[in-house]
Amino acid sequence: MTQAPSTPPSADTQDGPLPRQRRTYSIGELARMFEVTTRTIRFYEQEGLLAPERRGQTRIYDEKDRVRLKLTLRGKRLGFSLAEIREVVMMYDAMPDGNRRQLQRLLEILANKRRNMERQLEDIRLMQLEIDDVERRARDVLDGLHD
Amino acid sequence: MTQAPSTPPSADTQDGPLPRQRRTYSIGELARMFEVTTRTIRFYEQEGLLAPERRGQTRIYDEKDRVRLKLTLRGKRLGFSLAEIREVVMMYDAMPDGNRRQLQRLLEILANKRRNMERQLEDIRLMQLEIDDVERRARDVLDGLHD
DNA sequence: GTCTAGCTTGACGTTAACGTAAAGTGCTTG
DNA sequence: CAAGCACTTTACGTTAACGTCAAGCTAGAC
Structure with a gap:
């Protein structure tokens, strides 16, 4: 629960315009x-x-x-999965000197992820509709329960 | 690989207006x-x-x-998770005679899922931006590779 | 000093979501 | 009737992604 930044002032010499970030x-x-x-x-x-x-x-x-x-x-x-994430991250790092095949592979992976996310977007849209429906019914039942 | 509907015609008598679905x-x-x-x-x-x-x-x-x-x-x-899915599905089934506490719980779960999906939407948005960026850079590098 | 907080490695444990193999049942097709 | 295929149950195996100790180092506070 204690929050202490890892680099306390440490009263060093030289606290000029240190590379801000x-x-x-x-x-x-x-x-x-x-x-x-x-x-x-x-x-x-x-x-x-x-x-x-x-x-x-x-x-x-x-x-x-x-x-x-x-x-x-x-x-x-x-x-x-972590494996998928790693693949992209590593390729991204190796990009400047990546050869053509590596880059092509990277583009493939990205296209895949894009498709994946398109599907997820659709899934979310549909799931939201389902939830709306379930919630509406639940509220209806609740309203009918005015004891 | 073979596709055969589970209910082949079976040449029964009585194929009138059977309950379509x-x-x-x-x-x-x-x-x-x-x-x-x-x-x-x-x-x-x-x-x-x-x-x-x-x-x-x-x-x-x-x-x-x-x-x-x-x-x-x-x-x-x-x-x-399957456990989460089951919880919603079972409550949905038990709805008509679900008591108030059950229904309140259901509404909670739904609200949760909603928040979850809002976050996913945001994640997807951000991830798409990242991917756009990575892809752009990859293409730049590829273009620089005109051998 | 020594005490504490936070860090380290190492190794075994755990959970979810299936995979896979074995051995048997039941229909239908040549 | 024998083969074959889809189905069944039982049960042990597997993988990913950590959790959970154990035992020890280290830097700052008192």
């Missing part, structure tokens, strides 16, 4: 931030989705890591 | 229809999501069962 996070911070456990975050690293630096033994996460975690969790909420 | 399905038909295995369908029954009639030992599915399976699979695609 160079903030870092501890594993616990990220865990609270996204409401997952530290175990989860370490597991994602083990699965190749994150690769934080180390200060000695301790993991240090930067902005890029945070974004990756965010995207990963979003992917999860949409039902993608 | 009284069609039934075998487990294999449903499986092919929704591209799941029969194991899956039996599993759903075991989990209380389906309750087909029996002709002897064999399961006979009617239109209502088919719809249930459809809704179940849609729910799955949206990331709901």
Whole structure:
């Protein structure tokens, strides 16, 4: 429950115009931030989705890591497996020097995900209609129950 | 691969205005229809999501069962657990004589699912933007690769 | 110092959602 | 009637995604 930023002032010399966005996070911070456990975050690293630096033994996460975690969790909420997410993330990272086949494969995957999401959109639309219907009926029954 | 409706003509007497929608399905038909295995369908029954009639030992599915399976699979695609789906489905079935607390609970669950789906919609929107971005970059790199 | 909070690795446990194999039943088709 | 196919039950196996200890390191607070 205690919130303490991982980098307290530390009264260093040199606090000029430091690269503004160079903030870092501890594993616990990220865990609270996204409401997952530290175990989860370490597991994602083990699965190749994150690769934080180390200060000695301790993991240090930067902005890029945070974004990756965010995207990963979003992917999860949409039902993608960690393996799928990793595939895209890794290809994205290797993009600048990716060869043609890799890039073509990436485009395929993206097209797939797009189709997947189109379907999900449709599913959501339909499911919302169903829910509307069920709710309406439930309310009707409730109204009929004026004791 | 062979498709044969479960109720071949059977050359019975009496083929007048039979209750038009009284069609039934075998487990294999449903499986092919929704591209799941029969194991899956039996599993759903075991989990209380389906309750087909029996002709002897064999399961006979009617239109209502088919719809249930459809809704179940849609729910799955949206990331709901079988337990969640069952809860809604069972309450829906028990509705006419459901007591007030049950119905209130149902409304809660529905509100929850609604929130869930709102979030999914947002996730999809964001994810689509990400994908657009990644795809654009991939294409840029590909274009730069004119050998 | 020593105490605490938060970090580490390692390893086994757990749950959901099926897969898969074995062995038997029942219809219909040549 | 024998073959074949779709169906049945039983039961153990599998995979993903973590949970849950255990045991130990480390940096700052008192």
